Amino acid sequence: MGKLFRLAAYIYTLLIAVVCLMPMPHVSNAPKDSDKLVHLLAYLFFTIIWFLGFYFSNKKQIYSRSLIKSVGLGVFYGILIEVIQGVATVSRSADFKDFIANCIGILTGVILIISMKSLFLRLKSKF
16 A cells, blocks of 8 residues: 555656646736645645655554655755746746745645544554
């Protein structure tokens, strides 16, 4: 099960990079900062899927360590994507508000993971 979650995490991480670094069409009638909800949701799922990948990757993996790893990876990846957008793309730019939305998504993911801790512990005991 851990390998499947890890594979899903790698694929999702690649998907985020592709979507965030490809040229973006101009959407003139979208509300200002409406993309922040997309960032929040993307990093909420990023945090959860990486937590699952870390936590279920081996029997000895500790819950709190998996949570810390997924948060650290999410923050690092969010910064990395913003920096790359700022220096290596023509149609994208780094935006501190995007990074804040990413962090709110990560925090929301942490809250969900913590609220479901007993479920994760029970599932892990079965594998």
